[in-house]
Amino acid sequence: MTAPYRAVIFDMDGVLVDSEPVFFEAVNEVLKPTGKRIEWEDYQQLLGTSMSHTWRNVLEIVGLDASDTRSFVDGYGDTLIELLRRPRSLIDGVEPLIAELQHRGIPIAVATASWQAWVEAVLGEGAGIPLDTFDAIVWREQVEKSKPAPDLYLKAAELLSIPPERCIAVEDTVPGITSVKAAGMYAIQVRASST
Incomplete structure (x- = not known):
């Protein structure tokens, strides 16, 4: 058998x-110039979803135009890579x-x-x-x-x-x-x- x-x-x-806290940190780093921030409790609801879905929802949650995800996603990738390289x-x-x-x-x-x-x-x-x-x-x-x-x-x-x-x-x-x-x-x- x-x-x-x-x-x-x-x-x-x-x-x-x-690594989920690192993704969360990167999102808030990218949001920093807007003066907005997403809270961990809200972010947790988005775990396991695609990047485009996550960013659309993040922007809606913090009250920004969700149709402008591309500019946020572009900055997110570079920020995230830097943070993920930490030991x-x-x-x-x-x-x-x-x-x-x-x-x-x-x-x-x-x-x-x-x-x-x-x-x-x-x-x-x-x-x-x-x-x-x-x-x-x-x-x-x-x-x-x-x-x-x-x-x-x-x-x-x-x-x-x-x-x-x-x-x-x-x-x-x-x-x-x-x-x-x-x-x-x-x-x-x-x-x-x-x-």
Whole structure:
């Protein structure tokens, strides 16, 4: 009899690294010239959504013209990369879990709504974990639709050459869990300190 699950796919932000507070800080840095600020409680409601959705909602929440997202998004990317490069630790328990999965020969992947440059900054530079630690990494640019659509997780399963129903996915947000379930995978929900 073979094991029912053959791979583990991790979300990145809030699962491997508690980077959500950094995204929050970057949003407020970009808003600073407007004299506006979003509160953490309001921002938390946007976790796990696409960047365009997040910015549209941020601008509405703080009372700015939501049709002008492009100018905010452009400044956000550069600010965010700088902040994500700061040294940070993996969430407690992640490193031994990855080591155990690798020891057992279980393929591991990352499926994140973050952009490639952000992934490289968070994992490679900030957390100091080589990207080739993972058998596959899927970031936002590689799929048509982000979470809550299943595209990121389906692409990760494809790259691992494992059927989606044989994958376990670890997530921390409602849109992420929706994405996992839509992909036909078994979902495990965890909570970082920020989520």
